[in-house]
Amino acid sequence: MKRFLKTYLEKPELAGVAFLVLLTIAFQIRSGGVFLNAANLQGILGLLPEVALVAIGVTLLMICGEFDLSVGSVFALTPMSMAVLLEAGWPFVPAIAVGLCVAMAIGFVNGVLTVKFAIPSFITTLGMLFVARSITVVISGGFPPLLPTGAIPKWLFVTYVGPGDMFRVSFLWFVAIAIGVSLLLSRTNFGNWVRATGGFLPAAESMGIPTKRVKIACFMLCSLLAGFAGTLQVMRLGAPLPSIGEGLELQAVAAAVIGGTALTGGIGTILGGIIGATLIRVIDNGLVLSQVDANWFKMALGALTVFAVILNAWLRKKAKSIKVETGK
Amino acid sequence: MTAQPIIQVKDLHKWYSGVHALKGVTLDFHPNETVGLVGDNGAGKSTLINILSGIQAPSGGGITFEGRPVSFKGPRDAMEAGIETIYQYNSMVPTMSIARNMFIGREPLRWGIGGIGVLDTKKMAEESVRAIADVDLHLRSPDALVGELSGGQRQGVAIARAMHFKSKVMILDEPTNHLAVKETQKVLGFVQSLKGLGITGIFISHNIHHVFECCDRMVAMARGEVVLDKRVEDTNMDEILDVL
Numbered sequence: 001m002k003r004f005l006k007t008y009l010e011k012p013e014l015a016g017v018a019f020l021v022l023l024t025i026a027f028q029i030r031s032g033g034v035f036l037n038a039a040n041l042q043g044i045l046g047l048l049p050e051v052a053l054v055a056i057g058v059t060l061l062m063i064c065g066e067f068d069l070s071v072g073s074v075f076a077l078t079p080m081s082m083a084v085l086l087e088a089g090w091p092f093v094p095a096i097a098v099g100l101c102v103a104m105a106i107g108f109v110n111g112v113l114t115v116k117f118a119i120p121s122f123i124t125t126l127g128m129l130f131v132a133r134s135i136t137v138v139i140s141g142g143f144p145p146l147l148p149t150g151a152i153p154k155w156l157f158v159t160y161v162g163p164g165d166m167f168r169v170s171f172l173w174f175v176a177i178a179i180g181v182s183l184l185l186s187r188t189n190f191g192n193w194v195r196a197t198g199g200f201l202p203a204a205e206s207m208g209i210p211t212k213r214v215k216i217a218c219f220m221l222c223s224l225l226a227g228f229a230g231t232l233q234v235m236r237l238g239a240p241l242p243s244i245g246e247g248l249e250l251q252a253v254a255a256a257v258i259g260g261t262a263l264t265g266g267i268g269t270i271l272g273g274i275i276g277a278t279l280i281r282v283i284d285n286g287l288v289l290s291q292v293d294a295n296w297f298k299m300a301l302g303a304l305t306v307f308a309v310i311l312n313a314w315l316r317k318k319a320k321s322i323k324v325e326t327g328k
Numbered sequence: 329m330t331a332q333p334i335i336q337v338k339d340l341h342k343w344y345s346g347v348h349a350l351k352g353v354t355l356d357f358h359p360n361e362t363v364g365l366v367g368d369n370g371a372g373k374s375t376l377i378n379i380l381s382g383i384q385a386p387s388g389g390g391i392t393f394e395g396r397p398v399s400f401k402g403p404r405d406a407m408e409a410g411i412e413t414i415y416q417y418n419s420m421v422p423t424m425s426i427a428r429n430m431f432i433g434r435e436p437l438r439w440g441i442g443g444i445g446v447l448d449t450k451k452m453a454e455e456s457v458r459a460i461a462d463v464d465l466h467l468r469s470p471d472a473l474v475g476e477l478s479g480g481q482r483q484g485v486a487i488a489r490a491m492h493f494k495s496k497v498m499i500l501d502e503p504t505n506h507l508a509v510k511e512t513q514k515v516l517g518f519v520q521s522l523k524g525l526g527i528t529g530i531f532i533s534h535n536i537h538h539v540f541e542c543c544d545r546m547v548a549m550a551r552g553e554v555v556l557d558k559r560v561e562d563t564n565m566d567e568i569l570d571v572l
Contacts, residue, residue: 189435190444192424196432199421206383206419207433208404266423 002322009319012260013272015311019258019304020279027286034289038164044285045167046160046236049174052277053229054248055255056181057222059273062256063185064218065198065265066121070110071226071252073132075245078103078227079234080136080144087145092152096231103227104220106132111216121219129249137242144240158236170232177225182270194218199266226252254301255280258308279304332395334359334497334528335380335411341388342375349375351552352389357497362522362529364539364560367549368572373532376549377499380530381413382406394496404433412495414486416502422475426467429474430456430489459492460485463518480511487518497528504538516542536565548572 008014027035034040054071061068082099086092106128113124158168185191196204197211204211226245234240257263258279259272283300333356342350350372357363367373378384380391382400391398393409400406406413413419420429431452437445456470465484467477474482483503490498500519504512519542522529533539539546540560548556548568555571556563 187446187449188444189437189440189447192428192432192435192447195424195428196421199423202415203419203421204432206381206403206413206415208402208407209433266421 006319006322009315009322012262012267012312013269013275014260014315015308016259016272016275016279018311019308020275020282023279023282023286027282027290031286031289035286038166040285040289042160042164042166044281045171048278048281049168049170050229050233050236051248051251051255051280052174052274053177053232054226054252055259055273055277056178056270057225058249058252059256059259059261059268059270059276060181060185060194061218061222062253062261062263063198063265063268064194064215065201066114066215066218067125067253068107068110068219068222068226069122069125069249070106070128070132071222072245072248073129073136074103074106074223074226075230075233075248076240076242077106077132077136077230079231079240079244080140080242082231083145083147083234083240084139086148086151099231100224100227103223107220107223108216110223111219114219115212115215133242133246140240140242144242147234147238147240152235154235157232168236170236173228173232177228178270178274181221181225185270190214190217195266197265251280251301252277254305258305260308260312276308331359333357334394336392337376337380337389338391339389340376340379340386340391342372342379342384343387349552350379350386353549353552353554355547355554355557357528357530359496359528360523360526361545362519362531362543363545363547364543365530365532365547365549366534366536366539366568366572370551371549371572372552373549374501375552377413377501377530377532380406380497381411381499407434407493407495410494410496411499412490412493412497413499413501414483414490414503416505419486420474420482423473425471425473426460426477426485427452427456427470429485430459430470430492434493455492456488459488462491463488463521478511479507480514483507483511483515484518487515491525491527495527497530498522499530499532501532502534503531504533504535512538519543536568540565 054075058068058071078099081102082095085095085098110121110125110128113119114121155169157170161167161169185194193204193209193214196209197214201211230245233244255276256268256273257276259268259276261268261272280301283304284297287297287300288294335357337353337355340350340353353376365373375384379386382403382405398409421432436448436451438448439445453470460467463484465481465488474485477485503515507515516538519529519531531539531543543560545559546556546563546568547554548571550572556568
């Protein structure tokens, strides 16, 4: 029993789950039962994949011990690249492929700069935040290009599906990717290397793990997911605005941290990042339904981030104080 | 000692931008002996070990392993040849489980493409339990985090890992640092048991008492050179302290 309790208290995503349950109950009561009705859930689930996909990538990268502040800019640049090509008459598949390649290339540059010059990824990706945003505005020429009607297979990405049109197709993409990345992290040797690299770099290196390549791969995957998330948003909105995704990088870090990912690397789960992202959407939506001034959103998000980390630290300390013999 | 040395170090040099850290070290390690390597800070012990374990490349000279000249390009090459190194700072990731730490970088896969694949977690759990029991360390679960173990237990797991991968030479870099007395005895016991398993041990320590307790031969280094190389029974602590 003690061991069982200890195991659960040590789960990094526990604080996030606790907040999610509490807030859901609070909003359900405050909104007079509207919060959990079908129409509102449809709204939450329709928007969730976009933030959550970014959070998945950022969480993975943070577990690997690095940061990416450029995800918000990649979120805008990827669909902008695609839209510019579509406007120039390219078919959809090569256009989106080029967009996603641009995203991966940015992740590659972030990773190479970080590991080759041994500088903090906070700096490299902060630089990339400005660079990628600038390129986005430049290639749009200041005016967002119009997506040619019929150029996008909406049924594959943003159409409502499921019982009672509960969610968009993008939600299915999100679920598939979330499961894929979770399995990658928990069930493969690559995942083992990611955790070791972020957990204790000298040990990972002395055991012969190609830590530089592992980090670069995580940067690329993180950028790719951010780019794909931005592309989903643009397909949902129907127009690529050069300003989308501003501030998203910090929301994604908040999501990862609320979900129990450690800033120092090595600790965290993909599920935690998703729970964090869900919490952010729930607060955003719940405040509106509770008829609270929407400007309180950032206040709530900030407070939640700090409290989640405090609660997590407290839970872990509690877990540690439960004495379980390691020897027989 | 007529058998061929397992490792021969010949005229090994290492410069670090202006500092001559190894000045022509020549040294043989024989199969199934435990060598104590002692020396003050900056004597060149760590540099020598880093070269043997593939972390650094020598600036001059060469190494032969089992009679063949080798040049390790990374820790992985050294491990594959059969040289396993256990570091003072612990070559374990505290936030990961024992089973995962046992197999870092050498995970058994159920299937994979291009070296990346699905872990065989069942095999990892079973083999790590067996490997740990083999070094007479009894841990309840292979899923416990290494961070929860004591320093001595961690070194035990590291030694179990080296044995599991059938290493021929085990380098222990200050394995008794920061350990309590009882834990130190346990680790010294591990080192003594290497001989029975046919593993060559290279034991580096600041603490000459520890080295005398479990080694067959003493090698002392000072200022990048070997200053003493004798069987334990032919020397004593005073002589070693004198040359350091």
